[in-house]
Amino acid sequence: xEGDHIKIWHGLTPLSWLYGAGVTFRNxxxxxxxxxxxxxDIPVISVGNITAGGTGKTPHTEYLIRLLSQKHQVAxxxxxxxxxxxxxxxxxxxxxxxxIGDEPYQMKHKFPHIHMAVDKNRRNGIHQxxxxxxxPPADVIILDDAYQHRYVQPGVNILLMDYHRLIxxxxxxxxxxxxxxxxxxxxxxIVIVTKxxxxxxxxxxxxxxxxxxxxxxxxxxxxxxxxxDLHSLHSMLPxxxxxxxxxxxxxxxxxGKYNVILLTGIASPxxxxxxxxxxCDFTPIHFADHHNxxxxxLAIVSNHVRQATAGNDRKTIVITTEKDAxxxxxxxxxxxxxxxxxxxxxxxDYYVLPVEVQFLNDQADDFNQFILGYVHxxxxxxxxxxxxxxxxx
Numbered sequence: 001x002e003g004d005h006i007k008i009w010h011g012l013t014p015l016s017w018l019y020g021a022g023v024t025f026r027n028x029x030x031x032x033x034x035x036x037x038x039x040x041d042i043p044v045i046s047v048g049n050i051t052a053g054g055t056g057k058t059p060h061t062e063y064l065i066r067l068l069s070q071k072h073q074v075a076x077x078x079x080x081x082x083x084x085x086x087x088x089x090x091x092x093x094x095x096x097x098x099x100i101g102d103e104p105y106q107m108k109h110k111f112p113h114i115h116m117a118v119d120k121n122r123r124n125g126i127h128q129x130x131x132x133x134x135x136p137p138a139d140v141i142i143l144d145d146a147y148q149h150r151y152v153q154p155g156v157n158i159l160l161m162d163y164h165r166l167i168x169x170x171x172x173x174x175x176x177x178x179x180x181x182x183x184x185x186x187x188x189x190i191v192i193v194t195k196x197x198x199x200x201x202x203x204x205x206x207x208x209x210x211x212x213x214x215x216x217x218x219x220x221x222x223x224x225x226x227x228x229d230l231h232s233l234h235s236m237l238p239x240x241x242x243x244x245x246x247x248x249x250x251x252x253x254x255x256g257k258y259n260v261i262l263l264t265g266i267a268s269p270x271x272x273x274x275x276x277x278x279x280c281d282f283t284p285i286h287f288a289d290h291h292n293x294x295x296x297x298l299a300i301v302s303n304h305v306r307q308a309t310a311g312n313d314r315k316t317i318v319i320t321t322e323k324d325a326x327x328x329x330x331x332x333x334x335x336x337x338x339x340x341x342x343x344x345x346x347x348x349d350y351y352v353l354p355v356e357v358q359f360l361n362d363q364a365d366d367f368n369q370f371i372l373g374y375v376h377x378x379x380x381x382x383x384x385x386x387x388x389x390x391x392x393x
Contacts, residue, residue: 049160077141166211295338
């Protein structure tokens with residue numbers, strides 16, 4: 001049910017008051033024009049949240065990529081969290097994960113035709129992507145995790161919030177996980193409640209909308225996760241051979257032929273755990289979000305594999321997320337002599353669970369038309385023909 005993943009540290013509430021005062025003062029400076037946002041003559045869509053981690057930004061960004069790539073050249077601009085490089089970086093097919101971060105690497109390899117750039121300074125990153133040396137020219141720029149980056153004025157601001165951690169149940173950091181006060185949700189053009197169960201009653205949806213105090217101009221949508229068939233981690237390596245089954249149907253897990261271990265390094269694995277339990281029992285191993293796996297971590301996984309395999313003739317497989325898979329493959333490539341089960345098998349017993357988002361209530365067409373309409377009206381050709389920026393801040 002909604003709110004069931006929230007833990008509030010009430011003893012830290014006084015620190016939350018101080019944090020909230022600082023964030024509120026910064027927002028007031030933007031509202032008064034002391035700090036200025038910059039708009040651009042290219043469609044800019046921001047996907048973000050006001051909760052620290054775990055709302056499904058990457059699957060929703062990938063949904064936008066699939067939607068817009070049919071007719072437009074898409075560029076993604078991310079901060080590149082935990083990357084080893086600095087400043088602006090435009091990725092190509094050979095850029096290693098550690099240079100751009102796990103999520104940008106994941107999107108670049110799933111969608112090689114997009115422009116994937118990272119830059120902590122989002123304004124500079126947009127200017128760089130609009131240079132003539134970026135070919136083909138970008139038609140639309142999607143900002144990943146940029147709700148707090150107010151120096152850029154996006155044309156469409158999409159706010160995501162986890163169904164299990166709705167903002168009206170939460171508190172500001174460090175007592176809760178809110179990056180901004182709840183009132184900051186009014187900056188959004190679109191609010192999406194993510195990670196929903198398959199069915200939500202109209203009464204519950206009405207209650208959520210009322211509790212969020214939606215403004216007349218805002219659009220509210222609900223999405224859930226849907227999963228594809230598992231594919232081999234080994235097949236993601238550049239020198240992968242063909243001696244393995246590249247895919248494993250998710251439904252096959254129901255046959256009881258496998259010992260399953262779920263390995264995650266994401267902020268909120270609870271929904272994935274709940275969904276996977278519909279197919280099989282498993283042993284969970286969780287690490288922090290964006291965790292960089294080391295020798296000790298993988299030794300723990302290897303020990304779980306040995307324990308699961310002992311005393312039965314079932315094959316043991318490790319299931320992981322797409323984001324974790326990028327860091328695991330990077331570890332295999334940079335630590336070929338590691339004695340862990342992962343490196344010795346080169347990921348042959350590891351499988352990746354792909355995830356996509358699905359809109360509830362037949363809302364997909366309405367959302368799609370809103371996004372496509374915005375991009376069409378504010379494309380460079382349309383803007384140049386009008387002789388001005390129609391979405392000037």
